[in-house]
Amino acid sequence: MKKTLLLLLFIVITSCYQETSIAIEGDFTTSYANDDESIPVIIKIDNKITGADQYEWTFEGGNPSSSSQKNPGEILYNKQGTYTIKLIATNVDGESNEFSKTVVIKEGLNIEFSHEIIKSNYSPVEVVLKNTTVGEGLTFKWDFQDGMPAAFTGKTPPNVVFTTPGEHTITLTVSNGFESDKQTQTITVAPYLVSLFSYEPKFEDDDYEAPVTINFTNKSISATSYKWTFEGGTPASSTEQNPIVVFTNAGNHEVTLEALNDKTNQIYKSTITVLPDTNLRILTNVKLGINAAHNNNNIGAMFSTVTRQVYKANEINDQNSSLIDIVFQGLNNNFTYNRFVSPDQANNYGFLELKNAQSTIFVNSQNLCSCGLNFTEAQFDAMVNDSPIKSLNINYSAAGAQEFGFTYPRIILFKTQDGRKGAIKIKDMVKNGTSSYILCDIKVQKQ
Structure with missing residues (x-):
């Protein structure tokens, strides 16, 4: 009986434990x-x-x-x-x-790509693209501004060609399905090739009379090399960028420039007309002031037939003083006493001394010099080369150097230190107080 009770109690306790398990x-x-x-x-x-x-x-x-x-x-x-x-x-x-x-x-986005231009950036520009972006399950979309092709989907695109000058963007957009990012690089296409040049004669050859030395200025765009040909020129050809050429014969001379780069070439032509040599330099409307105008720095009284410039007192220096070959002395604004004087005698006629001054012979009064000179205004006006003055005997004489008064038109003959002969025609005498001046045309042999 006791054993039966214990067994029942164990069964009850076990049942309760199972019911309370969590x-x-x-x-x-x-x-x-x-x-x-x-x-x-x-x-x-x-x-x-x-x-x-x-x-x-x-x-x-x-x-x-x-x-x-x-x-x-x-x-x-x-x-x-x-x-x-x-x-x-x-x-x-x-x-x-x-x-x-x-x-x-998902893979993180760390876009890496590079581009390389084949040959040069002259149009057309071919670009090789290398995509080094690391990751799996990524998608790639390329956009090529003004390129051929204009777009591509995939990791590695074909070569892209850009033809239009200017800047063009390459954009790579990468996506991992959750987010996307982009990177942009720029391609610069150089301007289209243009062959072009300008030219200018040396200062002393600006009348284009033979022989003429011409300085050529190359204005070509996007060129890397040049081929020049000069019809009738010396040299006849050149590969320099800016050559200097001499044309010795009168006539029309064709100049050709072929500009090149590694993609293409272009030719530009121009014609230079060289005139027959007259050996005469013609200068018109030269103003020469009286002494007061010169010394007050209003209108210069000194002139160089080499530089073709008038100089006032404050414009004369050690570099240009030796080039002055004409000096006009106008004593007053009424032009009662005038003469052209040799530059090396300028300090004797109311001017400062010129350093390394030239010696020029002037015949102010042909009718007084008793030297057989009678070069007229009509001869001056008709002179188109140096033949009329080439045979003139222009020598110094005190009578020929005499002053003259308020009379014009008037012809003054001269010979420079280097032997060039010339004539001055006074066309007008303008009375304007201390700014009075004479107006001249000058014809002189070339150097």
């Missing part, structure tokens, strides 16, 4: 921190499991790789892939349950 229920969830699914990725875990006392977490590919905490916090993933998060939950009652979740970690 079940492990619920689940856990995962989420992406900041909704960022591309590496580096942080996975947050929210554990809503009940009935467990112990937790054994395993994080495949994660950092940390395991945990025994109920809430393991945040798990870091640095590599793209699909990973399993597993939890084995147990309790003191011997209950056990296993849970698992899969997380997808």
Whole structure:
């Protein structure tokens, strides 16, 4: 009887224990921190499991790789892939349950590409593209501004050609399915090739009378080399960028410039007309002031047939004083006493002494010199070369150097220190106080 009672009590106690065992229920969830699914990725875990006392977490590919905490916090993933998060939950009652979740970690976007121009950036420009962006499961979209092709989808595009001068963008957009990013690089296409030049004669040859020395200025665009030909010139050809050429014969001379680069070439032509040599320099409307005008720096009284410039007192220096070959003395604004004087005698006629001054012979009064000179205004006007004055005997005489008064038109003959002969025609005498001046035309043999 006693044994039967004990057996019944054991059965009751065992039944009560089974009825009070705690079940492990619920689940856990995962989420992406900041909704960022591309590496580096942080996975947050929210554990809503009940009935467990112990937790054994395993994080495949994660950092940390395991945990025994109920809430393991945040798990870091640095590599793209699909990973399993597993939890084995147990309790003191011997209950056990296993849970698992899969997380997808996408490749981070680190765009890297480069471009290389084949040959040069002269149009057309062919570009080779190299895509070194690392990652799996990425998509690539290329856009080529004004290029051929204009767009491409894929990791490695074909060569792209740009023809229009200017800047053009190459844009690569990369996507991992969750987010996208882009990178842009710029291609510069040089202007189209243009062959062009201008030219200018040397100062002493600006009348284009033979022989003429011409300075050529190359204005070509996008050229790397040049081929010149000069019809009737010396040299007859050249590969210099800016050559200097002499044309010795009168006539029309064709000049050709072929400009080249590694893609194409272009030709430009022009004609230079060289005139027959007259050996005569013609200068018109030269103003020469009286002494007061010169010394007050209003209108110069000194002139150089070499530089073809009038000089006032404050414009004369050690460099140009030796080039002055004509000096006009106008004693007053009524022009009662006038003469042309040799530059080396200027200091005797109210001017400062000229350094390294030239000696020029002037015949101010042909009718008084008794030297057989009678060069008229009509002869001056008709003179188109140096023949009329070439045979004139222009020598110094005190009578010929005499002053003259307010009379014009008037012809004054002269001979420079280097032997060039010339004539001055006074066309007007302008009375204007201390700014009075004479107006002249000058014809002189060339150097």
